[in-house]
Amino acid sequence: MRFISKSIxxxxxxxxxxxxxxxxxxxxxxxxxxxTILLFIYLEGLTKVQSVEENILKPLIFSGLPSGxxxxxxxxxxxxxxxxxxxxxxxxxxxxxxxxxxxxGSLVILADGETSAVIAQVQDFEKRSIxxxxxxxxxxxxxxxxxxxxxxxxxxIRRRIIHPxxxxxxxxxxxxxxxxxxxxxxxxxxxxxVISQVxxxxxxxxxxxxxxxxxxxxxxxxxxxxxxxxxxxTERPDIVTACLLExxxxxxxxxxxxxxxxxxxxxxxxxxxxxxxxxxVFITLTRIIRYLMTFISFAxxxxxxxxxxxxxxxxxxxxxxxxxxxxxxxxxxxFFEVFLMMVVFxxxxxxxVHLPNRLGPVMSIIGALIxxxxxxxAGIISTPIxxxxxxxxxxxxxxxxxxxTLPFRIIRYLMLFITGALGxxxxxxxxxxxxxxxVTLESFGTPYFSPVAPxxxxxxxxxxxxxxxxxxxxxxxxxxx
Amino acid sequence: xxxxxxxxxxxxxxxILASGCENFVEPxxxxxxxxxxxxxxxxxxxxxxxxIVIPSQISGSEGGGSSSGSESFIVLSAKGKxxxxxxxxxxxxxxxxxxxxxxxxxxxxxxxxxxxxxSQLFDKLNRDxxxxxxxxxxxxxxxxxxxxLMQGHPMDHLSSVAAGKEMKLSxxxxxxxxxxxxxxxxxxxxxxxxxxxxxxxQVSSNKKQSIGLLSGFAxxxxxxxxxxxxxxxxxxxxxxxAGKRTFQGITIPWKDGKGAxxxxxxxxxxxxxxxxxxxxxxxxxxxxxxAYLLENTTPLDLYEVENIVEVQKYLNEQVQKELQQTVxxxxxxxxxVFGIGEHLHREFPYWWKSQKxxxxxxxxxxNVTVKAKIRIRSLGTSGKRFxx
Numbered sequence: 001m002r003f004i005s006k007s008i009x010x011x012x013x014x015x016x017x018x019x020x021x022x023x024x025x026x027x028x029x030x031x032x033x034x035x036t037i038l039l040f041i042y043l044e045g046l047t048k049v050q051s052v053e054e055n056i057l058k059p060l061i062f063s064g065l066p067s068g069x070x071x072x073x074x075x076x077x078x079x080x081x082x083x084x085x086x087x088x089x090x091x092x093x094x095x096x097x098x099x100x101x102x103x104x105g106s107l108v109i110l111a112d113g114e115t116s117a118v119i120a121q122v123q124d125f126e127k128r129s130i131x132x133x134x135x136x137x138x139x140x141x142x143x144x145x146x147x148x149x150x151x152x153x154x155x156x157i158r159r160r161i162i163h164p165x166x167x168x169x170x171x172x173x174x175x176x177x178x179x180x181x182x183x184x185x186x187x188x189x190x191x192x193x194v195i196s197q198v199x200x201x202x203x204x205x206x207x208x209x210x211x212x213x214x215x216x217x218x219x220x221x222x223x224x225x226x227x228x229x230x231x232x233x234t235e236r237p238d239i240v241t242a243c244l245l246e247x248x249x250x251x252x253x254x255x256x257x258x259x260x261x262x263x264x265x266x267x268x269x270x271x272x273x274x275x276x277x278x279x280x281v282f283i284t285l286t287r288i289i290r291y292l293m294t295f296i297s298f299a300x301x302x303x304x305x306x307x308x309x310x311x312x313x314x315x316x317x318x319x320x321x322x323x324x325x326x327x328x329x330x331x332x333x334x335f336f337e338v339f340l341m342m343v344v345f346x347x348x349x350x351x352x353v354h355l356p357n358r359l360g361p362v363m364s365i366i367g368a369l370i371x372x373x374x375x376x377x378a379g380i381i382s383t384p385i386x387x388x389x390x391x392x393x394x395x396x397x398x399x400x401x402x403x404x405t406l407p408f409r410i411i412r413y414l415m416l417f418i419t420g421a422l423g424x425x426x427x428x429x430x431x432x433x434x435x436x437x438x439v440t441l442e443s444f445g446t447p448y449f450s451p452v453a454p455x456x457x458x459x460x461x462x463x464x465x466x467x468x469x470x471x472x473x474x475x476x477x478x479x480x481x
Numbered sequence: 482x483x484x485x486x487x488x489x490x491x492x493x494x495x496x497i498l499a500s501g502c503e504n505f506v507e508p509x510x511x512x513x514x515x516x517x518x519x520x521x522x523x524x525x526x527x528x529x530x531x532x533i534v535i536p537s538q539i540s541g542s543e544g545g546g547s548s549s550g551s552e553s554f555i556v557l558s559a560k561g562k563x564x565x566x567x568x569x570x571x572x573x574x575x576x577x578x579x580x581x582x583x584x585x586x587x588x589x590x591x592x593x594x595x596x597x598x599x600s601q602l603f604d605k606l607n608r609d610x611x612x613x614x615x616x617x618x619x620x621x622x623x624x625x626x627x628x629x630l631m632q633g634h635p636m637d638h639l640s641s642v643a644a645g646k647e648m649k650l651s652x653x654x655x656x657x658x659x660x661x662x663x664x665x666x667x668x669x670x671x672x673x674x675x676x677x678x679x680x681x682x683q684v685s686s687n688k689k690q691s692i693g694l695l696s697g698f699a700x701x702x703x704x705x706x707x708x709x710x711x712x713x714x715x716x717x718x719x720x721x722x723a724g725k726r727t728f729q730g731i732t733i734p735w736k737d738g739k740g741a742x743x744x745x746x747x748x749x750x751x752x753x754x755x756x757x758x759x760x761x762x763x764x765x766x767x768x769x770x771x772a773y774l775l776e777n778t779t780p781l782d783l784y785e786v787e788n789i790v791e792v793q794k795y796l797n798e799q800v801q802k803e804l805q806q807t808v809x810x811x812x813x814x815x816x817x818v819f820g821i822g823e824h825l826h827r828e829f830p831y832w833w834k835s836q837k838x839x840x841x842x843x844x845x846x847x848n849v850t851v852k853a854k855i856r857i858r859s860l861g862t863s864g865k866r867f868x869x
Contacts, residue, residue, distance in 0.1 A: 312508060313582030330509065421497045423504065
């Protein structure tokens with residue numbers, strides 16, 4: 001630890017050395033009345049220059065130091081009391097800390113012969129305004145979504161939960177990025193053991209940088225090797241609010257609109273925020289459809305292969321004839337054809353994500369016309385398989401949370417392989433392995449597959465039926481997620 | 482350690498792929514048998530014929546199915562001592578594996594019933610786990626079952642599909658090989674098998690076509706020999722009384738001979754009682770149904786309550802009379818197609834033990850009385866006969 005020296009030249013030398021080859025660092029010396037030497041250091045672009053000029057420089061230059069002060073040692077004291085018409089001002093003695101403050105956008109003022117510096121938080125930078133969520137849009141409910149600035153995000157939550165028990169613990173992670181991470185929870189509502197678990201895991205993170213909350217997610221997950229995400233992420237403040245009220249813990253990371261929520265279970269991944277904004281009878285229907293579609297999204301290609309090539313007697317007669325007729329001239333085995341189409345589908349999807357907006361229409365023409373139509377007409381791919389694969393693809397997107405859809409896209413392949421080899425026996429085998437994996441997972445003390453396993457009769461009803469908010473049967477804690 | 486686990490896992494996976502992938506059969510390597518015919522052959526063996534679908538012809542890809550001329554099926558036959566032997570011979574003629582799971586129909590010729598022990602043939606159907614047992618068993622009267630299969634149908638292209646649909650339409654879905662197996666295996670039931678006739682009909686101004694038509698029901702005895710044939714009205718009445726719920730409706734002339742009333746029946750039920758629950762030789766067979774008036778050409782105004790009561794009473798009498806005639810006819814033939822024996826088996830188990838071996842003869846002596854309990858549910862939208 002190096003402290004501020006009494007000689008301002010020495011301090012200036014140290015700082016200039018630290019900040020050499022940094023064009024955006026401004027170090028300015030100001031001599032007042034030929035005797036007091038002040039040193040201003042700030043980062044251009046991160047500091048509200050106008051405020052510095054008006055509130056600090058102008059009074060200093062035009063009226064000088066306030067009269068009635070003899071000892072220069074009390075500079076910081078004076079600053080706080082009279083000089084600087086700013087709210088967030090503090091003093092600091094360590095040079096290293098000073099550097100950190102400069103890097104975060106504060107204005108640092110050093111005076112000759114003074115061992116403490118004044119730090120004025122005049123941080124200000126360009127940021128995105130609050131917009132509607134692109135990824136998790138709902139038909140009803142708030143249009144606000146989180147932004148990159150952590151203080152804006154915490155304010156969005158604070159505005160929704162007006163209670164002193166809402167705590168926001170701050171820490172920094174990342175040797176180079178020094179990312180601010182806020183751990184938010186409602187004290188007395190959230191499980192203390194979960195909070196301390198999260199706290200210790202956050203402390204243990206040893207990374208150079210945290211670019212996004214996804215980095216933190218990967219560091220603190222219970223089972224990092226699993227393909228299922230065990231932490232929820234959202235950019236909707238209403239979801240975070242609801243989860244906090246349920247006693248969950250949120251992790252807000254600076255620089256990303258995605259807030260992490262934990263613990264998280266498999267079934268919560270299949271829910272949507274809309275579930276709580278529409279009438280409950282309708283939501284019950286959509287939930288059933290969503291579960292069905294989730295099953296289709298990973299099982300349908302495998303079921304199709306099993307039914308048509310291993311157990312054709314199980315298919316209704318007319319359907320079997322139609323399938324047989326469609327496949328009459330197919331050059332590849334069903335298994336391979338399905339696999340090929342799945343690869344093509346995933347390829348199209350991946351291309352769609354990376355494609356510049358302007359090339360979008362080109363993609364759809366290639367995808368729909370060439371692959372869809374021409375391949376069938378040429379007899380390379382049979383029509384039922386196109387139907388199966390597109391239905392599978394569409395079904396995958398009935399799941400509202402994007403990260404929850406990803407494991408099913410992998411399982412789709414695994415199920416296809418094992419079913420292609422062993423038929424329905426393999427299908428059953430695959431499902432059993434999947435279930436075994438799911439029940440062993442855990443997210444911060446909560447079994448991942450609960451309430452189905454371990455079984456909880458009261459909560460399991462809520463998986464299918466979204467009971468009305470006033471209902472007595474309702475779990476007190478279930479609400480918007 | 483981890484590397485070893487991954488290695489084990491991958492090699493296990495490859496092992497599965499390598500060993501299991503041979504099992505699958507593509508749909509275009511299968512020959513779907515949709516109908517089977519069993520015939521007697523002069524040399525004393527049986528002849529098996531399979532009606533096999535040609536998928537590329539049957540699928541209605543635009544333009545309403547196959548164009549005229551190209552058949553949507555083929556019929557292949559072979560002779561053998563039993564079904565499997567004949568099947569093997571047919572398989573030799575085929576480029577694809579025979580699949581019998583999607584069969585709709587099994588047609589047996591009348592001659593086959595006479596000259597073979599048919600119950601032995603059904604052994605294969607029962608034993609083979611792949612058989613779905615939902616196919617309908619019919620008897621072809623006067624002719625070869627194979628010829629029946631070779632006929633097309635003006636609506637359906639496949640005679641098997643057409644026969645299957647016809648049976649479904651007349652609610653004959655109970656006459657499956659499963660039901661037949663149950664009937665054969667239980668002591669107190671004798672099977673009733675639908676009989677099809679091949680008839681030539683005029684389908685358009687310049688075209689005649691021979692198609693299979695449901696013409697009646699064969700009453701089988703214990704050894705699966707035909708005891709007699711009921712016509713289609715009697716047969717469906719017998720099926721109703723056997724609890725197979727197939728009776729469609731009835732038209733009765735009114736008392737004075739002026740006009741007639743037509744009814745449709747639904748919710749067909751039947752109950753068997755012995756008189757006072759103690760006399761196994763006197764049976765009361767009660768049939769129940771709900772009737773819907775479809776046509777009224779009598780002068781009766783059915784908005785009058787007395788008339789409705791009168792009609793209902795008369796309907797019951799008529800139905801009772803007709804059913805009694807059918808019962809008498811069946812009793813004359815001998816076999817108990819109503820399952821009265823099965824009922825007595827349950828009601829008088831000890832008595833039944835001494836009876837079951839001669840049941841076909843004893844049934845003739847049993848006194849069976851039919852009672853009808855039919856309620857008129859609906860009269861339609863007008864009361865009087867439609868007239869000026």
